Amino acid sequence: MTQHESTGQRVGGWRIVNNALLTGVIGSLIATGILSLFYFAAKPSLASPLNIDPEHPVPGQQVRISWAFAGADHVEFQATGVLAQPVPSQFSFPITVHGQTFVTLTASKAWLKFISTDAGTLVVTKEISLLPLPTVRFWTDRSPVFAGEDIAIHWETTNADRVLLREGDAPSISVEPNGSRVVHLVQTETFAIAAYNARGVAPAPPITVMAQIPNPTAELWATPPNVEIGGSSTITWTTKNADAVNISGIGEVEPNGSRQVRITQTTTYQLAASGNGKTVPKRVTVFVHRPNIAFMPNGNNPELEAIIRSNTERFFRAKGFEIVASQQQTAEGEPQPEYVIEGSGTFMVEQPKGLVTRWASVARQTVSATVFIRVIRTRDRSQIAEATGIGKSGATSVASAGQSFSDPELNAKVSQAVSKAATDALNNLSLPDY
Numbered sequence: 001m002t003q004h005e006s007t008g009q010r011v012g013g014w015r016i017v018n019n020a021l022l023t024g025v026i027g028s029l030i031a032t033g034i035l036s037l038f039y040f041a042a043k044p045s046l047a048s049p050l051n052i053d054p055e056h057p058v059p060g061q062q063v064r065i066s067w068a069f070a071g072a073d074h075v076e077f078q079a080t081g082v083l084a085q086p087v088p089s090q091f092s093f094p095i096t097v098h099g100q101t102f103v104t105l106t107a108s109k110a111w112l113k114f115i116s117t118d119a120g121t122l123v124v125t126k127e128i129s130l131l132p133l134p135t136v137r138f139w140t141d142r143s144p145v146f147a148g149e150d151i152a153i154h155w156e157t158t159n160a161d162r163v164l165l166r167e168g169d170a171p172s173i174s175v176e177p178n179g180s181r182v183v184h185l186v187q188t189e190t191f192a193i194a195a196y197n198a199r200g201v202a203p204a205p206p207i208t209v210m211a212q213i214p215n216p217t218a219e220l221w222a223t224p225p226n227v228e229i230g231g232s233s234t235i236t237w238t239t240k241n242a243d244a245v246n247i248s249g250i251g252e253v254e255p256n257g258s259r260q261v262r263i264t265q266t267t268t269y270q271l272a273a274s275g276n277g278k279t280v281p282k283r284v285t286v287f288v289h290r291p292n293i294a295f296m297p298n299g300n301n302p303e304l305e306a307i308i309r310s311n312t313e314r315f316f317r318a319k320g321f322e323i324v325a326s327q328q329q330t331a332e333g334e335p336q337p338e339y340v341i342e343g344s345g346t347f348m349v350e351q352p353k354g355l356v357t358r359w360a361s362v363a364r365q366t367v368s369a370t371v372f373i374r375v376i377r378t379r380d381r382s383q384i385a386e387a388t389g390i391g392k393s394g395a396t397s398v399a400s401a402g403q404s405f406s407d408p409e410l411n412a413k414v415s416q417a418v419s420k421a422a423t424d425a426l427n428n429l430s431l432p433d434y
Helices: 003-007 019-042 110-114 302-318 358-364 408-428
Strands: 009-011 014-016 045-053 062-070 074-079 082-087 090-096 101-108 121-128 135-140 149-158 162-167 173-175 179-185 189-197 200-203 207-209 217-223 226-228 232-240 244-247 251-253 257-262 267-275 278-289 292-296 339-350 366-377 382-394
Touching: 045 101, 045 121, 062 074, 062 101, 062 121, 074 090, 082 090, 135 189, 135 200, 135 207, 149 162, 149 189, 179 189, 217 267, 217 278, 232 244, 232 267, 232 278, 292 302, 302 339, 302 366, 302 408, 339 408, 366 408, 382 408
Parallel strands: 226 278, 292 339
Antiparallel strands: 009 014, 045 062, 062 090, 074 082, 074 101, 101 121, 135 149, 149 179, 162 173, 162 189, 189 200, 189 207, 217 232, 232 257, 244 251, 244 267, 267 278, 339 366, 366 382
């Protein structure tokens, strides 16, 4: 071999090595690549994923494990509680699970093991998880509540195929796995819920919502609260939670309402609202204004005026007036009466006509009286009513207007005639509303 052949030739700054050596290196590299490609192509693989049906069994349930390997000439199956055993490359294997279970499949290519211990082996492991029990959470937004109010109950579940809700003694109803429901509560009620799946049932602790019966409440008022005698007022009332309502002077009434009443004197109305074993009282008073009035004597005939005054004051007192002293008798600084009565009267003895004996003449004598009455409003001195009355009575003595009552019998007869006349005049009065 020449030096040129052994050392190669430099061309353009590069050394060209021996052709035989270069050929050997390249051939070695090609062979290694081909072997690697062949190795990986020949190694076992999963043709389809390992499948477990059902994926989450319950204890004691049989599951089926399916697989398909490619490129394997030996497959071994092993599971928790199951001894290792050869199986086909594509197969479906049933096992019964009782708890947490692991499945291992080992696929191998026999001749590749000569290259390396693990060179031709594929190990696939999978855990079989049991179906978890359902869970449920159950709550309400508030308790207790008052009867007649609405409440909301809420629930949340996991791993539940079915959820049943029960209210009191009513049949259970199927509801969504998570939700809420508004309930109108009229009495204390117990709610229960349970979540179900193939593994079992999970009942939530029942919820008892206390429905408190509220005590009755009431309001009572009068419009207007002050009236004149004979005026009207409207009594109005409202109640809540009352089974029975009664108002004095009116009787049993509806829970809410109003009544118009005519008032002749100051009156207190008392309401009693009963419910839940309790009674709530309310009261309202309608005050009657009693106009005051005074008799105004003129001093012409005190005895005659006294008779007229007695009849007049009795009449107006019965009408609801308050009798006060006359203006002349009112002390300084005291309020003046709202109304005054002016009364005057005359009387005369009528002689019998025709010829009669003395005794017959005396027996047939009569006393005739005339009384004039008028009512004046003090604030403007306006006359609001006036009337004249006439009265008669028998007499046995002769007298004339202006004479003093000296004869007791005549005095009685004159008093009777004047009283009749005063009563007649008072009955003839047309009094306006005050």
